[in-house]
Amino acid sequence: MPELPEVETIARGLATRVTGDVIESVWLGSKPEPLKSSPEQIVRALEGARIAAVQRMGKHIVFRLEAPQAGPQSARTHAHWTVHLGMTGSLRVCDPAVALAPHTHAVLKLCSGRELRFVDPRRFGRLSVHRDGFQATGVEPLDISFERFAGLFRGRKTPIKSALLNQKLLRGVGNIYADEALARARIRPRHRAATLTYPELRRLYAALQKVLTLAIAAGGSSISDYVDADGEPGFFQIQHRVYGREGKPCRRCGSAIKRVVIAGRSSHYCPRCQK
DNA sequence: ATACCGACCTGTCAGC
DNA sequence: TGCTGACAGGTCGGTA
Structure with a gap:
């Protein structure tokens, strides 16, 4: 579904809501398709991490994560979590009391008390973690000469x-x-x-x-x-x-x-x- | 190396 | 009402 303008809109919305928040715990559904990295890798990279920034690269949403133990001075990026929404994927910040939508494949419990949920009926979307930085292919059409x-x-x-x-x-x-x-x-x-x-x-x-x-x-x-x-x-x-x-x-x-x-x-x- | 095509999934809608 | 087929914002791997 989402192309550059939709992904940009989603990334901007997420940036204002979850930047600075800390991921308390992660639940992943049992369907394997949406995960590009192993569930263990994703949980290990996300749990306890602070969301330092949310940006769009192409059709990817990129979350820059900082190590849990790092203070403001020594804070450093320890992983990038990327989400590709495929055709029908969505990321929503919501109250934990709201019922889980069908086809919810991941739920991140945030320290602020809210949840970040990944829902994707067709399962073309992909989640992955990158320890050495995330490099997207191609050039941004709005930046190219x-x-x-x-x-x-x-x-x-x-x-x-x-x-x-x-x-x-x-x-x-x-x-x-x-x-x-x-x-x-x-x-x-x-x-x-x-x-x-x-x-x-x-x-x-x-x-x-x-x-x-x-x-x-x-x-x-x-x-x-x-x-x-x-x-x-x-x-x-x-x-x-x-x-x-x-x-x-x-x-x-x-x-x-x-x-x-x-x-x-x-x-x-x-x-x-x-x- | 490049380019097309089916496969991957589920949901919806039109037509019979 | 219910079945079938076409179609949907994306990408990948195999084949030509």
């Missing part, structure tokens, strides 16, 4: 849509924002990445940054079940130009929006505006 951005696509015969989704190139772009950026840049999703012209690359760079920035400002896109760490939905979906609008009129020219499948993913575009 135009020159580097253009260089990512050189020599790639793959459709530009697939290249945008490739997390080893750009990290954080998913199906919604790839389609929305291509719509604003007026480029067809099947256009071969390597054959984009300089003006097209310029438009795509600007469109991608704009669409991500607007979506973060709107708190992300809520489709079916997405909510942030507070349980609040986002509102960017009302600004979607093509995603989820198959058959509806293009907001620019009125033509019916098309849906095709590219590399197994639904791709939406206006056949008249996007060349």
Whole structure:
């Protein structure tokens, strides 16, 4: 489900709520899929640790953890705990009295008396701990220069849509924002990445940054079940130009929006505006 | 080396 | 009502 703007919204919400809190105890469900590290490794890294910071890297939420015994002076990072939400994952801070939602796979009891819960019906989400720092692949699309951005696509015969989704190139772009950026840049999703012209690359760079920035400002896109760490939905979906609008009129020219499948993913575009 | 495609899971919704 | 199939925001590994 969540792409860069949704993960950013969740990470910001979590940062304001749990930064400085200490993890008292950890409960992990019996389903193994959501755990990338062993349950023992996760429990050992988390229990007693202080949450020093919460940040987003691509589609990962990264919790910087400090050793339990370390005082303010000697405090040091002893592990990073990362959460990838997959398609349906969510992280919520809630009162322990609130009933556990179905598909809850992890519950962290915090010293402040609240709980941090990881819920994920489809179990595509992943939890892991990293002792030597966490290194995400690819480049942040909001930080990259135009020159580097253009260089990512050189020599790639793959459709530009697939290249945008490739997390080893750009990290954080998913199906919604790839389609929305291509719509604003007026480029067809099947256009071969390597054959984009300089003006097209310029438009795509600007469109991608704009669409991500607007979506973060709107708190992300809520489709079916997405909510942030507070349980609040986002509102960017009302600004979607093509995603989820198959058959509806293009907001620019009125033509019916098309849906095709590219590399197994639904791709939406206006056949008249996007060349 | 690169690129596509099915697999991984569960839930929901449209159509019969 | 109930069944079946298509589809869903993501990623991985095998294959071509």
